[in-house]
Amino acid sequence: MEIATQDFKRVAVMAVSGRVDSATAPELESKLRELVDAGKTQIVLDLRNVEYMSSAGLRAMVSTLKAVKRVNGDLRLANPSPRVEEVLRLAGLTSIFSIHPSQEEAVASF
Amino acid sequence: MDLRLSIPGRFDRLEQIAKFIEHAGQQADLDEVAICRCQLAVDEACTNIIEHAYGGEGRGNIDLLCQPGAGELVITIVDYAKPFDPDAIPQPTLNASLEEMQVGGLGMYFMRQVMDAVEFSYVDGRNQLVLVKRREDR
Numbered sequence: 263m264e265i266a267t268q269d270f271k272r273v274a275v276m277a278v279s280g281r282v283d284s285a286t287a288p289e290l291e292s293k294l295r296e297l298v299d300a301g302k303t304q305i306v307l308d309l310r311n312v313e314y315m316s317s318a319g320l321r322a323m324v325s326t327l328k329a330v331k332r333v334n335g336d337l338r339l340a341n342p343s344p345r346v347e348e349v350l351r352l353a354g355l356t357s358i359f360s361i362h363p364s365q366e367e368a369v370a371s372f
Numbered sequence: 373m374d375l376r377l378s379i380p381g382r383f384d385r386l387e388q389i390a391k392f393i394e395h396a397g398q399q400a401d402l403d404e405v406a407i408c409r410c411q412l413a414v415d416e417a418c419t420n421i422i423e424h425a426y427g428g429e430g431r432g433n434i435d436l437l438c439q440p441g442a443g444e445l446v447i448t449i450v451d452y453a454k455p456f457d458p459d460a461i462p463q464p465t466l467n468a469s470l471e472e473m474q475v476g477g478l479g480m481y482f483m484r485q486v487m488d489a490v491e492f493s494y495v496d497g498r499n500q501l502v503l504v505k506r507r508e509d510r
Contacts, residue, residue: 281390284419285383314390314408316415317478328470345408352485353478354466 265293273369274302279311282319291322294337298326303335306368310341315349327359336360340368375399375438381422381451382429386415392436393447400440402507409486410445410505416479417449417501420461425453425499444488447503455494 263286268275274297282290297305307323309315327337338360342350350356362368377392379385390411397407418434426432435450464477483490489504 281387283383283386283415284422285386314411316386316412316419317482318419320478321476324470324473331470348408349412349482352482353464358470358473 263289265290267293267297269302270369273304273306273372275306275308275365275369277308277311277365280313282312282315282322284316284318287316287318287322290319291325294322294326295329298329298335303330303333304372305330305335305337306340306362306365306372307337308340308365308368309343309346310365312343312346315346317349317353320349320353320355323359324355336372338362338368338371340365373399373440375440377436379434379436380430381418381426381432381434383419383422386418389414389418389436393438396438396440396447397445397505399438400445400505400507402445402505406505406507410447410503413483413487413490413503413505414447414449416482417503420479421449421451421453421456421499424461425451425456427453444504444506447505449501449503451499452497453499456492456499458492 263280263282266277330337340362341364362371375396393411393414394407397410421434422429432452437448439446461480462477464481465472465474487503488506491502493500
């Protein structure tokens with residue numbers, strides 16, 4: 263798994279690639295927490311290049327979403343692959359997350 | 373032909389397990405979606421074994437046996453931890469509000485959603501989980 267973060271004026275964009283499983287999800291959660299701790303609570307998570315995600319990845323995203331919502335922020339998802347979208351749907355998370363077809367649209371939605 | 377993999381129970385081996393399942397799925401002539409679902413179920417099962425059965429990484433082995441058969445793939449996963457009670461795993465709270473949402477137990481839920489059969493047993497001092505994925509007619 264690789265993570266690249268870009269900081270825009272109002273929104274932080276985190277692009278994830280590779281596999282998000284129990285081996286890598288703790289790193290994703292910790293990188294997201296760093297953003298939140300730095301006061302960056304409007305976050306776009308770009309999932310375009312995520313080839314696989316298990317429930318461990320979903321847990322990292324849900325725990326971050328809870329943290330940012332408490333301070334009126336949001337974690338919005340961009341461009342999940344069909345494989346990731348199926349996992350989100352199975353877990354009933356498609357109505358919990360705001361999901362956008364592209365990174366640009368997710369950023370503009372804030 | 374049966375395919376076997378025996379590995380230490382560590383999260384950094386999940387990717388190797390996924391590749392093993394992909395190969396077995398191809399041998400069983402499963403389509404790409406079915407193979408992905410098998411990979412998800414086996415990943416979640418092995419994560420549960422490492423986290424809950426062994427209580428941490430590097431505490432025991434996981435043995436996988438894949439049997440590509442006529443129109444299906446049968447995957448058997450064995451661990452050597454104490455007897456596992458699948459009913460002890462909490463049900464995830466799906467379609468709840470965000471604050472009420474508990475994502476624990478999702479792994480077990482995923483297994484039951486994406487596989488055609490999920491069967492736990494304790495045999496000869498080992499936990500045995502059998503997962504079956506049937507090939508859809510094309």
